[in-house]
Amino acid sequence: MDLKVDYIAKLARIKLDSHEEDKFAEDLGKILEHFKELQSVNTEGIAPMTGGTELKNIFRKDELDIRREVARDNLVNAFPDKEKDYLKVPPIFD
Numbered sequence: 001m002d003l004k005v006d007y008i009a010k011l012a013r014i015k016l017d018s019h020e021e022d023k024f025a026e027d028l029g030k031i032l033e034h035f036k037e038l039q040s041v042n043t044e045g046i047a048p049m050t051g052g053t054e055l056k057n058i059f060r061k062d063e064l065d066i067r068r069e070v071a072r073d074n075l076v077n078a079f080p081d082k083e084k085d086y087l088k089v090p091p092i093f094d
Contacts (some may be wrong), residue, residue, distance in 0.1 A: 003028050
């Protein structure tokens with residue numbers, strides 16, 4: 001199998017020396033062979049999975065935490081430049 005490890009490394013923006021390219025080519029080849037093996041497994045009559053668990057999300061009641069509001073107000077009040085409750089920062093683009 002002709003694996004273009006140098007091209008894949010370029011796409012991933014990683015630099016590999018020739019030894020590393022050989023190692024990654026070998027490892028990637030093993031991974032792809034494993035997928036070929038998985039393709040040969042008979043899955044006829046097996047329902048597709050839509051998740052891995054039967055657990056459901058449990059939400060708590062949203063309650064105001066006054067300590068967070070006070071801390072937020074202190075930060076906003078301490079900021080040097082603001083307009084209403086918004087913090088003004090210098091522009092970064094022209």
